[in-house]
Amino acid sequence: MGLLAKEDEYDAANKPLETRLMRFIWRQTRGEQIWLLFVIIISMVPYFLILNLPVKIINEPIQGVGFETATATQTFFDLSLSLPEFLGGAGFTLYEGMQLERWPYLIALSCSFLALVCVNGLFKFYINTYKGRLGERMLRRMRYNLVDRVLRFPISHFKRVKGSEVASMVKDEVEPFGEFIGDAYVQPVYLGGQALVAFVFILQQSMWLGMIAVSIIAVQMVIIPWLRKRVLELGRQRQLTARLLSGRIGEIVEGITSVHVNDTSNYERSELANRLGKIFFIRYELYQRKFFIKFLNNFLAQLTPFLFYVVGGYFAIRGTLNVGQLLGVINAYKDLPTPINGLIQWDQKRVDIDIKYAQIVEQFNVTGMSDSRLQAATTEKVEPLTGTIEVSNLQVTDDTGSVLLQDADFTLPVDGITAAIGPLGSGAGVMANALAGLVNPSAGRLRINGSSLTDLPQSVRGRRFAYAGSESYLPQMTLLDSLLYVNKHAPLTEPDYSCLIEPLHPRTELEAKAAGNTLLNYYSDWVDYDAMGISGPDEVLPRLRDVLDLVEMDEVVTGLAMRQRLDPEETPQLCEKLVEVRSTLRQRIDGSQLANLVEVWDRETYNEHATLAENLIFGTAAQADELTAAGIVENEYVREVLSKTGLDRDMFEMGIELADTAIELFADLSPDNPFFEQLNFMTPEELEAYPPVLLRAKEEGFDKLGATDRNMLLQLPMNYIEKRNRLKLMDASTQTRILEARKMLHDNPPADFTDAVTAYDVTLYSPMESVQDNILFGRIAQGVQNAQEQVQEAITDLLKEMGLEEEIFSIGLQFDIGTGGKRLSEGQRQRIILARGLLKGSDLFIVNRGLNSLDQRSQERLVKKVLARARGDEGLGRPFGLLWILTAPHIATEFDKVMVFDRQRLKSYDEPSALQENDDLYRSLVS
Structure with a gap:
């Protein structure tokens, strides 16, 4: 297939953005604009006839002009053409029309008026729909072009822009362009045509009334634009301040940890209030001026009819203007202010949009953008890179001119196994970024086999090189999509x-x-399976398991799967198999050491390792987040059952005891104290609300206490677990009454309860429980050492025996990693990024301090595993080159060659044994 775009498309993409919006619109939509202009000109014909027909209807059939006798008739719908005088003035009759009496003539003219209204409406519908589609199409083009340019910005430019501001410009600031683009050339013609037709009609009826209309319109067209100049400036200020606010909020979100550790939240609130204050006064002045202009505009629009009634009425009384003409003028003027105001608004909007467009162009016409051809999509196989990378006199500086790397000269074999070590800021990481194309050299050359490395297209550099940095970003997607993302180059x-x-x-x-x-x-x-070393999608899962096992993430993925929820309607076969696993596990639990680690659900017994609420309801929510402690207590049916069994009073006393204990033990601790992890029935925020509730409860008792306070105390024991909390509040008699209440709840429940609760059933899969909880069908014992690990190991072994290990693993791959991968720990993110590089099937894998969040022992273990894979030891896949900037320098002895950096320079480059003998810096680093 080769390249998937045409040469002229690359030329167009490389051109800077057009600086004038009107020119950009005309260049892109010339044909559509001309067609719309033609349609608008045609639409003026029925519009003029609509203005003229009411005069004809009033004067002729209603007032009787032409119907002086009872038998008089008028010709209707005669069609004739006359040539101009210079062509002889001859006339041609196309249709002689029909002779109609007064009443049929009135009906015929009225029906004609209605038909013209429909035709005019259809013209408006077509024109507005066409404009809307044209505007949305151009808006889509603009947004695409802007993001396309973002993808070609030089990497260094992203240090000077904020992601939230760029997103705001693409999403919000170009939004008004879509509405204007359809109107850019068409609207002045359409509105001007309507105004001209109405004005000509008014002049045709009365020159004096026409002059009055022209005078008022002239005043509007001079005063209103002058007043709107300040409005436009305020609009520009509003846009800039809103964009800066968006960027600042984005910074707060990204740097929230810095806010918390430095106690600057109140400073941020103060700055936010200051920014919002500026925006408020800008918008307030804007509204004042806009509504004053609107008032003035409306006043002038209503002044003209007043003059028409006075002056036109005078002419009608004198007999120089008939009633039909006066009504026709008033009717025509009714439609005149709308197009005139529309023209004024169009002109102001054009100026406003031009200002906004210029600001957008300024932000997106960036110097140093990469040629679009370098990012061309291609389906052709990219041949492996061989030979050496030659680096000559390489120098890199930052935006301030500070030298990050200087005078680096070396030759790096593409298939070599090389480490780079040095203190932080030594230049090793900068060298790696330069090779990966993430920074541009300020001097020197990077060449591979005689060709410039910086001129390689992304289809070569992005496929034959892999990169894993310590701060690589993971977009929000599933774990599976994140792992495959690096191999999605072309369809x-x-x-x-x-x-x-x-x-x-x-x-x-x-x-x-x-x-x-x-x-x-x-x-x-889009996935390049060949690069992954497999033949197709059927082999993806084993390949991912192999790589995730290498980076020690396979058990993590399985753990993620065990915490996922499955919908039996979407995966019915797997859910049935998991119910079978549950049955087998229960058989193994009985009579084994697991019996002390898991307490399964049984309708006739109380589960001492589950909460009181779970024991009482004996089921799960039919929908997410329905069965909260507060929700259960406030449920009318549950309250009725608790009252019948007397549990409400017992739970009230338990709530007082729990609140007393919590206040005594935790009241003096800060909310982030780790001891609060043991407090499972109350949050630190809720703890502050309980002392006054407790005081009122002790004074007033169960019967007199208000419902809100009573419910607050009743919900506390709902999350109580005797085996965990050990406050000796749950005796055998209380457990028996809870079982009685459970039976009453499920014997004859109302519809709303059965809709909200799915009762535990050993034969059914529960969609609101995790995979692990469904398999266990119970709770893991509280307070037993390593109980969680032993149970998980037993479940994992059983899944392997029953052949479900891969299916469970695939569920874990569907885990949503969150924005920036933040639902994973930093160490897990770095392992995933390392796995992505291994999956890429590249010729050179550059790892720039990629595991710096792990302890040194873990780093050493993973580096050795990757080294074995890179060398192809024991047939472990295709060998590849490796350049690793190490944060644990002692591991450098495992590499074939080592670069030693210090003070932004490459100090030495040799085999580890030679460096050990001759290089003091190397010895001090690896020791």
């Missing part, structure tokens, strides 16, 4: 739409082409 198959709930719109590809978007199909399979 390799026909699109598969089976995953879509609704069918794709039939115009999808046509509209993408019309908007200048890429035609690369998102629903194709």
Whole structure:
């Protein structure tokens, strides 16, 4: 297939953004604008006839002009053409029309008026729909072009921009352009045409009334734009301040840990209030001026009819203007202010949009953007890189001119196994970033086999090199998608739409082409399986398991799977198998050492390792987050059962005891104290609310205490676990009454209770429980050392025996890693990034302090595993080159060659044994 775009598309993408919006619109939509202008000109004909017909209806059939006798008739719908005088003035009759009496004539003219209104409405519908589609198409083009440019910004530019500001510009600030683009050339013609037709009609009826209309309109067109200049400036200020606010909020979110550890939350609130204050006064002045302009505009618009009534009425009384003409003028003027105001607003909007567009262009016309051809998508196989990378006099500086790396000269074999060591800031990491293309050299050369490394297209550099840094970003997606992301270079198959709930719109590809978007199909399979060393999607799971096992993440993924929830409707077969696993596990638990580690659910017994609420309800929520302690206590049916069994009073006393104990033990501790982890029935925030409730409860008792206070105390024991909390509040008699209440709850429950609760059933899979809880069908014993690990090991072994290990592993791969991968720990993120590099199948894998969050023993273990894979030891895949900037220098002895950096310079580069003999810095680092 080769390159997936045409040469002219790359030329267009490389051009800077057009600086004038109107020129940009005309260049992109010339054909559509001309067609719309033609339609608008045609639409003026029925519009003029609509203005003229009311005069004809009033004067002729209603007032009787032409119907002086009872038998008089008028011709209706005669069609004739007359040539100009210079062509002879001859006339041609196309249709002689019909002779109608007064009443039929009135009906015919009225029906004609209604038909013209419909035709005019259809013209408006077509024009507005066409404009809307044109505007949305251009808006889509602009957003695509802006993000396309972001993808080609030099890496260094991202240090000077905020992601939230860029997102705000692409999403919000270009939004008004879509509405304006459809109106850019069409609106002044359309509105001007309407105004001209109405004005000509008014002049045709009365020159004096026409002059009055022109005078008022002239005043509007001079005063209103002058007043709106300040409004435009305020609008520009509002946009800039809103963008800066968006960027600042983004900074707070990204640096929230810094806010907390430095106690600067109140400073942030103060700055936020200051920014919001500026925005408030800008917007307040803007509203004042906008509504004053609106008042003035409306006053001038209403002044004209007043003059029409006075002056026109005078002419009608004198007989120089008939009633039909006066009504026609008033009717025509009714439609005149709208297009005039529209023209004024269009001009002001044009100026406003031009200002906003100029600001966007300024932000996105960045110098040093990469050529779009370097990012060209290609399906051709990229041949492996061989030979050496030659680095000559390499120098890198930052934006302030500080030298980060200088005078680096070395030759690096692509397939070599090389380590780089040195203190922080020594230049080793900068060298790695330069080789990976993440920083641009300020001097020197990077060449591979005689060709410039910086000129290599991304299809070569992005496939034949792999990179893992300590701060690599993981976008929000599933763990599976994150691992495969590095091998999604180009669409390799026909699109598969089976995953879509609704069918794709039939115009999808046509509209993408019309908007200048890429035609690369998102629903194709983009994964380069060959690069992963496999033949197709069926081999993905074993390959991922192999690599995740190497980076010691396989057990983590299985653990993630065990905490996931499954929907039996989506995975019915797997859920049935897990119920079988549950049954087998229960058989093994009985009579084994696991019997002391797991207490399974039994309708006739109280589970001492579960909460009181779980024992009482004996089920799970039918939907997420329904069965909270507060929700259970406030449920009318549950309260009725608790009252019948007397449990409500017992639980009230338990609540007082729990609140007393919690206040006594935890009241003086800070909310982030780790001891609060032991307090499972109350949060630190809730603890502050209980002392006054406790005081009132002791004074007033169960019967007199208010419902809110009583419910607060009743919900505390709902999360009480005797085996964990050990406050000796749960005796045998209380457990018996809880079992009685459980039986009453499930014997004849109302519909709302059965809809909210799914009772435990050993034969059914519960969608609101995790995979592990479904398999256990019970709770792990509290307070037994290593109980969790032993039970998980037993479950894992059983899943292997029953052949479900891969299916469970695949569930773990569907885990949503969160924004920036923050649902994973930093160490887990670094392991995933390392795994992605290994999956890429590259020729040179650059690891820049990629495991610095792990302890040295873990780093050493993982580095040795990757080294074995890179060398192809014991047939472990295809060998590849490795350049590792180490944070644990002593591991450098395992590499074939080592670079030693210090003070932004490459000090030495040799085999470890030679460096050990001759290099004091090397010896001090590895010791």
